[in-house]
Amino acid sequence: MNDPIPDGALFEGDAGRFELPLRQALVRLLRGPYVDGTGDAKLWQRILDRREDISAFVSELFLHLVIDEDRKIALLAPVEMDEPHTTPIAPRRPLRREETLLALRLRLLLERHAGTGTDPVISRAGARDILEEHRQPGAVDDKRLEELTDSSLARLLALKLVVPTELEHEYRVSAALALALPFTTIDEIPAYLAAIERTDAGSVPLDEAPSAASAVDDDLFEATETKENA
Missing domain, CATH: 1.10.10.2250 (Arc Repressor Mutant, subunit A)
Incomplete structure (x- = not known):
């Protein structure tokens, strides 16, 4: 007993x-x-x-x-x-180039909606447009762009950095993205976007940022960067 x-x-x-x-x-x-x-x-x-x-x-x-x-x-x-x-x-695997680009652009969107009382949303078409803007030079494969759009959204959904809405192919940008990418000012983000655009298609760790102990906490995800802490 x-x-x-x-x-x-x-x-x-x-x-x-x-x-x-x-x-x-x-x-x-x-x-x-x-x-x-x-x-x-x-x-x-x-x-x-x-x-x-x-x-x-x-x-x-x-x-x-x-x-x-x-x-x-x-x-x-x-x-x-x-x-x-x-x-x-x-530890989670690092974000790939396109996933990082999309996350940074959504971080800008989140900041611009601060204080409006509304939740920023992104559609699949909007995500595709963002990735099309940041295509690597010479990239013309539209089928590949569609695949990258779907895979990038799927990764951010898995991390709950975007969440589904009641509308198909429309997503709410989570406030957690501000903690995942804790920039002191959004003016820093364009420089990161430019740095990532120069990378290849693989994942590139963004472990350090000039404005925080880590631009991307590994508990959420790792992103991309080329600078060292000041």
């Missing part, structure tokens, strides 16, 4: 100290890519109320809790360390 589970334990052999709701919040954060407080008010409030406990716990995994109370977005981002075995447990 099994021994009874001690009071406060959630399962046999449970050595944890957090209650079930807080553990569930940790799972949501660790699962990623972020928590949107507008979609779950109770979860959002729990993260705010227990931010110190959450921060202490995720620090053991070389992560830190990032909260944007204005946008109601919370996510876990990796700390910057040179020692081995300190990288994220399950």
Whole structure:
């Protein structure tokens, strides 16, 4: 006969100290890519109320809790360390060139909608137009452009940086994109776009940015860049 589970334990052999709701919040954060407080008010409030406990716990995994109370977005981002075995447990693959270009253009769109009270949206046709603007010199394969449009949108959808709307082929730009690309000013973005346009079709890591510890947190995605921190 099994021994009874001690009071406060959630399962046999449970050595944890957090209650079930807080553990569930940790799972949501660790699962990623972020928590949107507008979609779950109770979860959002729990993260705010227990931010110190959450921060202490995720620090053991070389992560830190990032909260944007204005946008109601919370996510876990990796700390910057040179020692081995300190990288994220399950790092995501870097964004490819076109995915990065689209993300940067949508970051501009998000900034321009700030304070309007409306959510910026992008259609598939609009995404295609953006990628067509940034085509590599000599690229004329329209079929390839269509494929890149679909794959780029699919990647941003998977990262929840864009989310579907009730209209087919129309997407809302998530406020989380502002945390994924935390530029001090949007005036910096055109220089990044120009740098990416000069890259080849492969993925190029954008680990550093002049305006932030990291232009793209690996917990969300890695993007592209050529500069070093000042």
